[in-house]
Amino acid sequence: MSFEPASPAAPTPSDTGRFDFRVAARYAGMESSPLKDIFALAARPDLISFAGGIPDPDLFELDDVRDCYDWVLTHCGHRALQYGVSEGEVELREQAARRLSRDLVTTPDQIRVTSGSQEGLFVAAEAMLEPGDVVLVESPTYLAAVQVFAVHGARMVGVETDDGGVLPDALEAAIRTHHPKFVYLIPTFQNPTGRTMDLARRRAVADVLERTATPLVEDDPYGELRFTGDAHPPIASFGAMSAQTLLMKSMSKLMSPGVRIGWIRTEGAILDTLAVAKAAISMQSSVVDQLTVARYLETKDLDAHVAHVCAVYRERRDAMATAIAAVLPAAAHVTRPEGGMFLWASLGPAYDAQAMLADAVAAGVAYLPGWSFFAEDADHSTMRLSYVTHSPAVIADGIDRLGHVIAAHG
Amino acid sequence: MSFEPASPAAPTPSDTGRFDFRVAARYAGMESSPLKDIFALAARPDLISFAGGIPDPDLFELDDVRDCYDWVLTHCGHRALQYGVSEGEVELREQAARRLSRDLVTTPDQIRVTSGSQEGLFVAAEAMLEPGDVVLVESPTYLAAVQVFAVHGARMVGVETDDGGVLPDALEAAIRTHHPKFVYLIPTFQNPTGRTMDLARRRAVADVLERTATPLVEDDPYGELRFTGDAHPPIASFGAMSAQTLLMKSMSKLMSPGVRIGWIRTEGAILDTLAVAKAAISMQSSVVDQLTVARYLETKDLDAHVAHVCAVYRERRDAMATAIAAVLPAAAHVTRPEGGMFLWASLGPAYDAQAMLADAVAAGVAYLPGWSFFAEDADHSTMRLSYVTHSPAVIADGIDRLGHVIAAHG
Known part of the structure; x- marks a missing residue:
């Protein structure tokens, strides 16, 4: 089993009377893309989103x-x-x-x-x-x-x-x-x-x-x-x-x-x-x-900027790592990266992170289900969580919400 | 006859001992591209280049x-x-x-x-x-x-x-x-x-x-x-x-x-x-x-800017049209566009604009040979000349140089 290019879709007759461009097979059926969906999810103001790898704009050296x-x-x-x-x-x-x-x-x-x-x-x-x-x-x-x-x-x-x-x-x-x-x-x-x-x-x-x-x-x-x-x-x-x-x-x-x-x-x-x-x-x-x-x-001193960003991100990683350890099921596995933007949690075979996402969004928190990152043999219990966008307090709030969703699906 | 995608080149054994990436067939043999060559030609300071569609930077509304x-x-x-x-x-x-x-x-x-x-x-x-x-x-x-x-x-x-x-x-x-x-x-x-x-x-x-x-x-x-x-x-x-x-x-x-x-x-x-x-x-x-x-x-007032640009370009089109009429052979055909950036000259069957280019460059003037613009049945006597980059005086100088080259190839 492996990722194959999308197979050609049969031409769909237009039911609106509109003109139908014939789309290349490799894009057929792709009305959206994982990336576009991440950005859409991350843009919702009512949500604590851990879905995107979106830097905290307050850290930009605007001046x-x-x-x-x-x-x-x-x-x-x-x-x-x-x-x-x-x-x-x-x-x-x-x-x-x-x-x-x-x-x-x-x-x-x-x-x-x-x-x-x-x-x-x-x-x-x-x-x-x-x-x-x-x-x-x-x-x-x-x-x-x-x-x-x-x-x-x-x-x-x-x-x-x-x-x-x-x-x-x-x-x-x-x-x-x-x-x-x-x-x-x-x-x-x-x-x-x-x-x-x-x-x-x-x-x-x-x-x-x-x-x-x-x-x-x-x-x-x-x-x-x-x-x-x-x-x-x-x-x-x-x-x-x-x-x-x-x-x-x-x-x-x-x-x-x-x-x-x-x-x-x-x-x-x-x-x-x-x-x-x-x-x-x-x-x-x-x-x-x-x-x-x-x-x-x-x-400009990019090294100094990066050092500052790293100090902030480190605190957020710690906040997320601490918070998530308290809400994950016993059989779960979570990474604790030495840098970068993401934690990766595998909840264990009882969980389906994709199926759980709707409840999470309803609870005001979003993550990226992990299955789409696999070329084959996807682990459907996985999720990617970015810790870089929000403050430690917001992270704690978001993971707390996530914890209730996980518990309900356990 | 029509433009076909490049055919796969046989793998070339490296004679330098360097690693050879296998290039996709559609890019095989393309060490450069028409666009890249235009920019290279246009960038030579010793040349009056009519080759690119390069706006005159003095017309940019920098402020x-x-x-x-x-x-x-x-x-x-x-x-x-x-x-x-x-x-x-x-x-x-x-x-x-x-x-x-x-x-x-x-x-x-x-x-x-x-x-x-x-x-x-x-x-x-x-x-x-x-x-x-x-x-x-x-x-x-x-x-x-x-x-x-x-x-x-x-x-x-x-x-x-x-x-x-x-x-x-x-x-x-x-x-x-x-x-x-x-x-x-x-x-x-x-x-x-x-x-x-x-x-x-x-x-x-x-x-x-x-x-x-x-x-x-x-x-x-x-x-x-x-x-x-x-x-x-x-x-x-x-x-x-x-x-x-x-x-x-x-x-x-x-x-x-x-x-x-x-x-x-x-x-x-x-x-x-x-x-x-x-x-x-x-x-x-x-x-x-x-x-x-x-x-x-x-x-900003883009319309006013465009009107200014058009007034300048019109003068340059006129300068080029006048100058080139004086140096083209009798059988030649040249367009006189109502706008845009390019004149197109067809010198007539005795001429090969590609073969003539080296002499033109030696004389300090460049144009784009027209053959590469044809999907089939290329007219090799054609050339594209942009009039937007240079002042009327420089245009007159460049076309004068081109005139001597055309005369020598007649």
């Missing part, structure tokens, strides 16, 4: 950002409003390379700017995937990535994980069985589980990928949001993996999701293909936003 | 734009830096609907925001095209649209045109022969020819499309840049075409290409598919840029 927009429009306004280049503006690629080089030596020409890491995933899929290709993913994994690969006709195969991430032996076996086009991993504070692969696991996974010459798409939007424990370098930094990996970074969780700026780091000829795909998809990312993010990275 | 960014970040900064919705921010959809309603009654929920009309074309292709589908296009047509359709596996078939645009009878015959997924037209100041379909031609084309229930992708990035003559409503405004058309608009040529904001106007269920495709591709467009463009449309 710094406004300052940077103003500087860009004052000092290089003509350039900011003009067409740019598909690779991304050089100032931003320089800043991205400088920051990445803390972990992995990177030059600006190894950077391709994208409109957030969502577009990064789409560009990567666009450049590499053919219908029928297999993509190996962690089980569970980020559902919007799965959607991007699926609309490119790929078949996702889930690889077994434990609390330390993907299992190297299972990965190697899956590679030898399925000959995947690439492997998609989120090694740090994984979405949805919050899990992190330690140094030994990273090395073992890198060994498997190198030995089997399997490309890696390494998604790292949360890595800098570490509250405790030691930071680990990306898998792209092990051995020869730097030339075999598309490493995806994003400013969404560090600075602002609204500016939609991220980048891909890789090496070699694929860089040209990524730029051509990017040109086809959107020509280039907003030049204003690119230059502003470059200015921000050059002149 | 107004900076003012709007500042207002947005001051008054709704938390929202601007936060995630938005895939459909687009409601303020921008309201402004887009208001402006579109001059020609065609439009509500905000009929608008889908895209990151420029390049992403609009990609979203449309993503939502509708299957490998093997036929797309009917004007011959010649916009080459970056052709690329977007081609990477979705479509086969482009060119429909015969005259100086008034696509021929309705030829269009109907092509529809009955090829059963296209949709027809792609640029009815006003077409790229590359600068041609405009008059009212009667629009009506005739709308009749054909309605009678054959054929969807239309109507691309209108230049329509407001009219110097002389009467404006014509979009084909989407004829009869029942409003429900059968994706009408693409862009702020790139009116306000700024660097902000990458455009929109699609349509009706019915396809609106949901467009939003889902947009979510997959890039989640949402920059919220900062969307709110800024909305503020600009609400509070």
Whole structure:
């Protein structure tokens, strides 16, 4: 069992007399998408929503950002409003390379700017995937990535994980069985589980990928949001993996999701293909936003901002971890991530998190049912809970409400 | 003969020892793209380039734009830096609907925001095209649209045109022969020819499309840049075409290409598919840029700005038309558009504009050879010349240089 691209729906005769566009099979029956639904749920003001990975807007460095927009429009306004280049503006690629080089030596020409890491995933899929290709993913994994690969006709195969991430032996076996086009991993504070692969696991996974010459798409939007424990370098930094990996970074969780700026780091000829795909998809990312993010990275103290965000998030993680421990059934399992945005709870076989959601929403609390994160053999008792949006007091209130719903379904 | 998707290239063994990613067949052999090459050519400071459709940055309303960014970040900064919705921010959809309603009654929920009309074309292709589908296009047509359709596996078939645009009878015959997924037209100041379909031609084309229930992708990035003559409503405004058309608009040529904001106007269920495709591709467009463009449309006088731009462009069109008439061979044909950005010259069978380009660049002038704009039966003597970037004096200098090159190739 694995995620298949949507099968073609039979044309539906219009019962309204309206014109019916014929929709591509890969989008047939998709009137909405998991991502869109999350945002809809998160936007309801009557709800304490733990569903989205939505940063707390009170943490945005608004003055710094406004300052940077103003500087860009004052000092290089003509350039900011003009067409740019598909690779991304050089100032931003320089800043991205400088920051990445803390972990992995990177030059600006190894950077391709994208409109957030969502577009990064789409560009990567666009450049590499053919219908029928297999993509190996962690089980569970980020559902919007799965959607991007699926609309490119790929078949996702889930690889077994434990609390330390993907299992190297299972990965190697899956590679030898399925000959995947690439492997998609989120090694740090994984979405949805919050899990992190330690140094030994990273090395073992890198060994498997190198030995089997399997490309890696390494998604790292949360890595800098570490509250405790030691930071680990990306898998792209092990051995020869730097030339075999598309490493995806994003400013969404560090600075602002609204500016939609991220980048891909890789090496070699694929860089040209990524730029051509990017040109086809959107020509280039907003030049204003690119230059502003470059200015921000050059002149503002992102490390200090991230440290502040981490301190706040840590408190919220603690609040949620404490509160949820008190309301979970005895057989439940919950992660306690060292950073990032999400807890992952598995309630146990008696529970169906999807079926429970309506009662939760009625009680004024929302989470994301976990089943949709699985490529196969979904655990329907799982839920993803983001702790970053609300204060500890609101978190305690929300988990208390959730507790009553869980108890009623027990 | 017609444009086919690129055929799979044989895997090339690496001679550098570097890792070779396997690239999707649709991007194999595409180390660059026509669009990227245009931008590269346009960026050379030693060249008078007529190659790109690059607005003159001196015409940007920098103060107004900076003012709007500042207002947005001051008054709704938390929202601007936060995630938005895939459909687009409601303020921008309201402004887009208001402006579109001059020609065609439009509500905000009929608008889908895209990151420029390049992403609009990609979203449309993503939502509708299957490998093997036929797309009917004007011959010649916009080459970056052709690329977007081609990477979705479509086969482009060119429909015969005259100086008034696509021929309705030829269009109907092509529809009955090829059963296209949709027809792609640029009815006003077409790229590359600068041609405009008059009212009667629009009506005739709308009749054909309605009678054959054929969807239309109507691309209108230049329509407001009219110097002389009467404006014509979009084909989407004829009869029942409003429900059968994706009408693409862009702020790139009116306000700024660097902000990458455009929109699609349509009706019915396809609106949901467009939003889902947009979510997959890039989640949402920059919220900062969307709110800024909305503020600009609400509070600044875009009509006055466009009138100013048109006055300047008209002078430049005249300068180029006058200069080029003096240097073209007797058998040549050149368009004199009533607006937009491009002249289209056909030098006659003795000339090969591609072969001539190296000499032109050596002489310090660049244009875009026209062959790549044809889906079939390319006229290799054609060239596209943009008159919007340079002053009349520089235009005269550039065309003079071009004249010597043409004479040498005669």
